[in-house]
Amino acid sequence: MLLSRYLLPVMKETPADAQIVSHQMMLRAGLVRQTAAGIYAWLPLGLRVLNRIASVVRAEQDRAGAIEMLMPTIQSADLWRQSGRFDAYGPEMLRIKDRGGREMLYGPTNEEMITAIFRDCVKSYRDLPRTLYHIQWKFRDEVRPRFGVMRGREFLMKDAYSFDMDEAGGRASYDAMFTAYLRTFAALGLRAVPVRAPTGPIGGDLSHEFHILADTGESEVFFDSALDDVDLGDPDAPAKLRNLYAMEAEEHEKIADCPVPAERLAKRRGIEVGHIFFFGTKYSQAMGLQVQAKDGSQVTPLMGSYGVGVSRLMGAIIEASHDDAGIIWPESVSPFDIGLINLRVDDPACAAAAHALQAKLEAAGRTVLHDDRDARGGEKFATMDLIGLPWQIVVGPKGVAAGTVELKRRSSGEKHEASMESVMAKLTA
RNA sequence: CGGGGAGUGGCGCAGCCUGGUAGCGCAUCUGCUUUGGGAGCAGAGGGUCGCAGGUUCGAAUCCUGUCUCCCCGACCA
Numbered sequence: 001m002l003l004s005r006y007l008l009p010v011m012k013e014t015p016a017d018a019q020i021v022s023h024q025m026m027l028r029a030g031l032v033r034q035t036a037a038g039i040y041a042w043l044p045l046g047l048r049v050l051n052r053i054a055s056v057v058r059a060e061q062d063r064a065g066a067i068e069m070l071m072p073t074i075q076s077a078d079l080w081r082q083s084g085r086f087d088a089y090g091p092e093m094l095r096i097k098d099r100g101g102r103e104m105l106y107g108p109t110n111e112e113m114i115t116a117i118f119r120d121c122v123k124s125y126r127d128l129p130r131t132l133y134h135i136q137w138k139f140r141d142e143v144r145p146r147f148g149v150m151r152g153r154e155f156l157m158k159d160a161y162s163f164d165m166d167e168a169g170g171r172a173s174y175d176a177m178f179t180a181y182l183r184t185f186a187a188l189g190l191r192a193v194p195v196r197a198p199t200g201p202i203g204g205d206l207s208h209e210f211h212i213l214a215d216t217g218e219s220e221v222f223f224d225s226a227l228d229d230v231d232l233g234d235p236d237a238p239a240k241l242r243n244l245y246a247m248e249a250e251e252h253e254k255i256a257d258c259p260v261p262a263e264r265l266a267k268r269r270g271i272e273v274g275h276i277f278f279f280g281t282k283y284s285q286a287m288g289l290q291v292q293a294k295d296g297s298q299v300t301p302l303m304g305s306y307g308v309g310v311s312r313l314m315g316a317i318i319e320a321s322h323d324d325a326g327i328i329w330p331e332s333v334s335p336f337d338i339g340l341i342n343l344r345v346d347d348p349a350c351a352a353a354a355h356a357l358q359a360k361l362e363a364a365g366r367t368v369l370h371d372d373r374d375a376r377g378g379e380k381f382a383t384m385d386l387i388g389l390p391w392q393i394v395v396g397p398k399g400v401a402a403g404t405v406e407l408k409r410r411s412s413g414e415k416h417e418a419s420m421e422s423v424m425a426k427l428t429a
Numbered sequence: 430c431g432g433g434g435a436g437u438g439g440c441g442c443a444g445c446c447u448g449g450u451a452g453c454g455c456a457u458c459u460g461c462u463u464u465g466g467g468a469g470c471a472g473a474g475g476g477u478c479g480c481a482g483g484u485u486c487g488a489a490u491c492c493u494g495u496c497u498c499c500c501c502g503a504c505c506a
Contacts (some may be wrong), residue, residue, distance in 0.1 A: 012455065012467065013441050017499055027440095037498065092505080109506085143430065143504065157506055209506095218505090275506060309506040343465060378466040385466090396465055406465085 001336065003371045007044050010383050020216045022318035023148030025327050029387045031314075038145025038153030045387065046314070048335035050156065053313050054135050056187045056332055057158045064180035066131040066160050071113050073137050077103035079112045083286045092140050106139040111283045111305060114161045118301075119289035122163070128291060128301060129169050131177070133160035135310060150271065150315035151218070160306040163284075165293065170302040174206055174278045177306045179238045181210055181274050186232050188313065189330030190320055193223055193270065195246040199277065206304070207277035209248070211270030214319040220249035221270040224260045271316045278304040327388030328411050336369040337361075338427060339389040341380045343396040345372055354395040357405070357420060364428040385410065393423060 009030040017034070018024040026032050031046030042050055058068065077095070080086035086093075086105075094106040107113070114132060122128070135158045145153050162173035178194070185192035190212050197207040211221050223246035230240050245260045249267075252258070258265060281300045283289075290298045314333075321328045329335070338361060342354035351372075358370045369389060371380045377396075384392050392415075394406040399417060407423050408415035418426075 009439080011440055015440065016435090016442090019500075034498090138506075140505075144500095144502095146500085151505080155506065159506085272506065307506050312506060341465095346464090376464055376466090376468065378464095378468080381466045383467085394465075398465080 001367070001369050003369055004373050006369070008383075008387070009043070010386055012382075018148060020147050020150070020315075020319070021322060022150065022216075022315040025318055025322060025386070026148055026315070029327055032149065034148075038142055038151070040149055040152060040154070040311075045335045049314055049329070049333055050311060052333040052335070053188065053317075054156070054158070054310050057184055057308055057310060058135065060180045060184040060187065061133050061158065061160060063183070064131070064176045066133045066177075066180075068134060069132055070134045071107075071110050071117075071136060073107055073139070075105050075107045075110075075113055077105055079116060080105065082116070082288075083112050083283055085112065092142065094139050094141050107136075108138055108140045109305075109307075110134070110136075110159055111161065111303075112287065115283045115287040115289055115303070118161075118163055119284075119287055123291055125165055125291055125293045125299070129162065129164045129173055131160055131162040131173055131306075133158060133306070147216075147218075148315055149311045150319075152311065155309060156311040158308040158310055162278075162304040162306070163301045164303075165291075165299060165301060167280075167302060170278055170280070170304060171206065174276065174304050175238065177276050177304070178208065178242070181276065181306075181308070182232055182238060182241070184308065185210060185212070185273070187332055188317060189332060190273075190313075190317065191232075192273065193221060193227060193246055194241050195221055195223070195248055195270070196251075197248070197275065197277065198251060208242075208275070209272050210274035210276075212273050212316045212320055213268045213270055214316065215269055216319055217269035217271040219270050219272060220267065222247050222249060222252040222258075222265060222267050225264045225266040228266075271312070271319065272309075273313050273316050274306075274308045276304065276306040278302070322388070325382070326386035329388045329390060331390050334388070334390050335367075336389050337366040337391065338368045339384040339387070339392045340368050340370040341377075341384060341392060341394045342370070342372050343377045343380070343394060345374050347397050347400075349400045350395050350397055353400050353405070353420065357393060357395065357424070360424055361427060364424075366427060391427060393427075 011028045014024045015027050018027055030043050032040040032042055035041050077086050093108055096104050098104055137154060138157045139154050142151060142153050145151055160177060164170040164173055192210040192212055194208045195211055197209045199207045224244045227241065227244050227246060230237050280302050284300050284303055290300050293299045317333065318327050321330060340354060340358055342350050344350040354370060358368050361368045388410055390410050392408040392410060399405050404417045404419055405423055406415055406417055
């Protein structure tokens, strides 16, 4: 991709409305544009990141055996009356009427809809267990949107729903998602702490929130510092993590005797990026979902639901990975693999070398943002650092004369001169 | 929803108190000089000052209403 033909409105100055670093950088790096309180347009570069985050989430859902589908954003109020939530949900739900005066809503979540669909499609125990998910826009009319996409009103969310014949099956479905979540956040370059969440009337340990630790997090988390030592590559990691203490401040304070010795109790701020819970027959019962069991009886399936804030993750990733110059994308979500800077667009040798490198890298399957603008070096370096692509290749007249380019690693800042061939080899390995 | 703040060109701001027909920096466009970490000089374009009423010879400025956005707190992927 040639930057001269792209849309990348970077800003040198920080917009006054943005308070936290991820919001500031998303605006400055030309990823998003606010269109109303808590509602954002995704500019080309931001959309690429959003799609890549969704891809990582999708890959781990698929690996865990969940099945992708897509439900609409607009739902009928009737559906929500079946569960009783149309009246219970409160002003957070955006209610609208169609031309016929029918009550509709912009979905804040999809339990009712998936339960109704499953109810109408599935009649036999043979079709269970199943876990279905979709990645779709949601709307919650937050009292106070803030922190950019971290607490927007419109947001992209992956929500999955499991259906099982019995408690043991439900627990297995839950465990599979728990593991999938650990893998997902690790693949995004994040370390997430699973925090036990209140389960309401069901009890047990079947609800967890996943928090990314960051000073700008909205919640306060207490946890056993032994969590830091758990190797996520270890197959027993999920079990180990679930046995270690971790609670949100509000819950922690209710506990008389904390099971963690004071010297091991860590307190950090966290960004909630995922929440999973098992709620049994709450919706299946209300919506009349029943399947016939092997013995001919009618059974009400047990359900769980599993959310990941896809758009929120973009903010969380930036909070966790940036420096003074800008964003540092993990390779798994970076909008492009490589930023290619031509320092002298007017120099035929430089232009030829830069275009050749771009072509070769793209032919090898790497995505490249080639800064071929007629601008000075300093501006190009600053732009590249701001948008945070993992690798930068700098093509300049001195290097080209000597047959070399400069390769820079964004995360460490280290750079060195190397032949074009060796840079190609390194980046396409 | 309570408390506070702000709306002036794409971004950051000044002007408002003490009304006289809009200004600065960045960005943008043109030309020349430059070219390895956000260049210099010269010139140019772009704003019904959130909106609606009112006061006045005259309103960005004063008055009233209204909309929007931001911050702090209580609530949430």
